[in-house]
């Protein structure tokens with residue numbers, strides 16, 4: 001079993017409900033979307049070589065590995081890290097469900113936990129590996145960001161994801177429209193109003209776009225009329241200069 005990966009590293013989680021936690025990041029290659037703010041463009045293609053960062057949170061010391069990477073070689077890399085939390089990220093990790101399912105089967109007995117960071121569109125792929133996932137971070141991708149209408153897929157995906165602990169994240173930029181964010185709130189409300197929604201201002205050149213804060217505060221207030229928990233959270237690792 002093999003997969004293409006862009007990066008393997010240990011760092012702190014910079015987003016979502018586990019922000020600040022030390023995690024291992026497996027950045028899988030390839031994505032079915034093309035968001036205009038994508039901050040992991042190197043992961044959109046399948047690279048001949050991936051990067052293994054040796055020092056937690058830093059890109060100064062690294063080695064390269066050949067793709068596609070086998071499960072056996074992945075297990076060797078993981079032994080050099082101390083964290084037992086693995087973030088399956090990308091790109092879109094659900095393009096690699098067979099590899100992920102086998103990895104989960106091999107590592108769960110040793111106490112590893114798995115966070116799935118997904119764009120929330122590959123509904124059938126989620127079925128194949130949801131059993132072993134401990135937490136799902138599901139993005140809603142707005143039409144103003146992707147040029148596509150993903151609403152139906154997001155609805156079906158979230159309906160399946162809620163059998164596990166999960167939260168929803170929306171990256172907001174200067175093209176995001178009020179009605180798009182209200183559509184996110186509406187889907188969450190229909191499935192489970194207890195689900196946490198995170199509004200994340202877009203990161204530009206390593207800094208959160210703070211000019212979006214007034215808009216985010218208005219949207220947060222509107223959403224809280226019917227949803228339990230809406231948070232405004234920028235990416236945290238960028239403040240710290242971590243990768």
Ligand code: SF4
Pocket residue numbers: 031032033034035037038039040041043090091092119
């Ligand atoms: S879904 Fe994620 S990886 Fe894919 S294009 Fe959008 S931001 Fe980039």
